Amino acid sequence: MHPPPARASGASDAAAVAGDEFVCLVGEVLRAPSLYVFSERSSRMLVVESLTKSFSLDDSELRAVDHLSFQIRPGEVFGLLGPNGAGKTTTLRMILGLLQPDEGYAEVDGVRTADDPIGVKARLGFVSASDGVYPWLSVREMLLYFADLYAVEPDVAADRCEKLSRLLGIDSLLERRAGTLSTGQRQRVTLVRGLIHDPPVMLLDEPTRGLDVVGVQTIFEYIEHLREVGKAVIVCTHRLDEAERLCDRFGLLHRGQMRYSGTLDELRQATGQRHLVDMFVELMRSV
Numbered sequence: 001m002h003p004p005p006a007r008a009s010g011a012s013d014a015a016a017v018a019g020d021e022f023v024c025l026v027g028e029v030l031r032a033p034s035l036y037v038f039s040e041r042s043s044r045m046l047v048v049e050s051l052t053k054s055f056s057l058d059d060s061e062l063r064a065v066d067h068l069s070f071q072i073r074p075g076e077v078f079g080l081l082g083p084n085g086a087g088k089t090t091t092l093r094m095i096l097g098l099l100q101p102d103e104g105y106a107e108v109d110g111v112r113t114a115d116d117p118i119g120v121k122a123r124l125g126f127v128s129a130s131d132g133v134y135p136w137l138s139v140r141e142m143l144l145y146f147a148d149l150y151a152v153e154p155d156v157a158a159d160r161c162e163k164l165s166r167l168l169g170i171d172s173l174l175e176r177r178a179g180t181l182s183t184g185q186r187q188r189v190t191l192v193r194g195l196i197h198d199p200p201v202m203l204l205d206e207p208t209r210g211l212d213v214v215g216v217q218t219i220f221e222y223i224e225h226l227r228e229v230g231k232a233v234i235v236c237t238h239r240l241d242e243a244e245r246l247c248d249r250f251g252l253l254h255r256g257q258m259r260y261s262g263t264l265d266e267l268r269q270a271t272g273q274r275h276l277v278d279m280f281v282e283l284m285r286s287v
């Protein structure tokens with residue numbers, strides 16, 4: 001069952017491009033079974049060290065990410081937060097291996113993106129609000145197709161498909177064509193898809209965008225599940241109220257630089273502000 005890698009529909013912004021590229025790259029490169037032996041649990045599941053990226057504009061250069069460093073442990077949910085243009089998507093794209101950093105590196109489960117981009121992709125799950133689906137496949141076909149791309153054994157894939165679908169409440173949709181799903185249903189399918197190869201690290205880009213209250217609650221429960229099963233998780237979101245409830249630690253990014261990072265209590269002490277939204281307003285005024 002190998003339909004040609006199709007461009008997912010509805011992608012219009014940078015995050016969507018990252019999602020589409022990731023999907024296509026998964027299809028192209030994740031084939032070698034030796035990749036899927038993950039290392040023993042490291043206390044630093046994701047390491048970002050001095051990651052830097054500049055873009056050339058017509059008459060100048062824009063430093064989108066500037067010597068960014070952070071680490072995430074298994075079972076930890078890290079909120080990578082920042083205003084529009086802060087560099088979040090560029091950072092995710094470098095972690096995913098879709099963009100080459102000018103300096104620094106990202107390391108996932110002991111594997112550096114630059115050294116082994118395929119191995120890193122096998123260790124990452126990526127969910128973006130702008131993810132597309134293959135409209136002509138049934139949900140089950142699409143999930144099993146992705147499992148196959150990641151070289152998951154068919155019986156393991158079938159079992160995971162059932163269990164994760166029940167967890168996300170899409171078991172009744174498994175035979176439906178993906179193109180007929182609503183936004184919220186599609187988002188649940190992409191959440192299952194992101195976990196089908198059981199990666200140790202999950203990247204969630206605006207996971208609650210466009211969802212109703214029930215959909216948002218599903219994301220909350222999903223992230224709680226990721227924490228419980230020991231995934232290291234990055235959440236990028238503009239919903240600071242949600243981030244406060246969801247994340248264990250935060251990185252506040254502005255103009256490509258990490259301005260503050262720590263737990264909410266640590267950020268409160270450092271900024272003198274109680275809520276993330278006030279910290280942001282202060283941050284943006286300060287520059």
Ligand SMILES: Nc1ncnc2c1ncn2[C@@H]1O[C@H](COP(=O)(O)OP(=O)(O)OP(=O)(O)O)[C@@H](O)[C@H]1O
Pocket residue numbers: 014055056062064082083084085086087088089090091
């Ligand atoms: N391919 C590119 N060429 C030139 N500039 C780029 C490119 N990709 C991103 N940028 C610029 O880099 C900066 C960071 O962009 P990025 O998409 O990482 O921000 P972001 O934090 O994800 O923003 P948003 O919250 O609006 O999605 C922005 O100024 C953006 O215009």
